[in-house]
Amino acid sequence: MKIIKLNATNSTNSFLKELGQNSALENFTVVVTGEQKKGRGQQESKWISEPFKNLTFSVFTNDFDLEIRHQKYLNFAISLGVFNTLAHHKIPNLSIKWPNDILSANKKICGILIENNIKGTKINSSIIGIGLNVNQEKFPDTIKNVSSLKITSNLEFDLDRLLIEIVENLKKTIHLLSLKEYLKLETDYLTALYKNKIPSMFKDKDGILFMGKIIGVSNYGNLQVELEDETTREFGVKEISFL
Structure with missing residues (x-):
């Protein structure tokens, strides 16, 4: 695991993508920043985060052999990697809101943006952008239904340690793709899925x-x-x- 720390950048996903264009990236290269000025979410939505209170980072991985038609399992693996980390810390009422938001007590605490590099019929590599609300306690009135780990647990988290824990869990769940453990990934994902089977x-x-x-x-x-x-x-x- 190679970790690149930045005080500020527009987008960790964009930084990592540009880095990969100029040099070969080591598997599970991580770029983390204290302040992300133009964070992105699904379909160009914005991710707003108080500087130096939360985790905003991106991870490069090519540790799988995955057909494009099995792309949903990559999403399952990444969502579960984050989910499992937070479950270990006993964050209450955890769930995954489709496709890959993480909720605590029905409020969003984490957003994930996955950008894939396609080669032929396979996903060759991915850049995983993760924004996790950790120690932030106040949010703008314009942002609804959001929370943080500190709000839900009343605990202050060490950002560096939490980052390493998440990446280590991502390694485990992404490795299941290499083992073709698709059924396990889907079963675990649906078990954690918000409002699954509930009218x-x-x-x-x-x-x-x-x-x-x-x-x-x-x-x-x-x-x-x-x-x-x-x-x-x-x-x-x-x-x-x-x-």
Whole structure:
């Protein structure tokens, strides 16, 4: 594990990507910054974090042999790597909100952005961007339903130690891809999945409300929701939300 520490940068994912264009990256190279000025989330949404209070970092990995059609298992592995770390610290009411947000007591504490490099029919490598709210206690009024490890546990965390723990757990879960342990990854992910198999009210991208329950994730990584008439609909990222 090679860790590169920066006081500030626009985006750790972008920094690591540019670094990889100029030199060969060691597997599990990590770039971590105290202040990320232009943090990114899913589909170019912003990740806002108080400087030097949280973990904002990116990890390069090519430690797997994965067909593009099995991409959802990479997401499962990465989500579980973070989830397992926080579970070890007994963070209360943990869950994974599809596709890869980590919640505590229904509030978001971690966001993950995965950017893959494709070669032929396989994912050749990935850059995993992780923003984890750790010791921050106050958030802007414009950000709703967010929390941090300190708020949920009343404990102050050592950022350096927590970073190493997360990367070590990522190594373990990503290694399961090399072993083709897809069933275990899917079972563990669905066990941790927020509102899985629980009837809930949803809203689609057109603003239409409907009742349904999450029943799984399709081969293409879409969320599968069973409706009241027992038919199943699939949704991509940003196409569905909880009411």
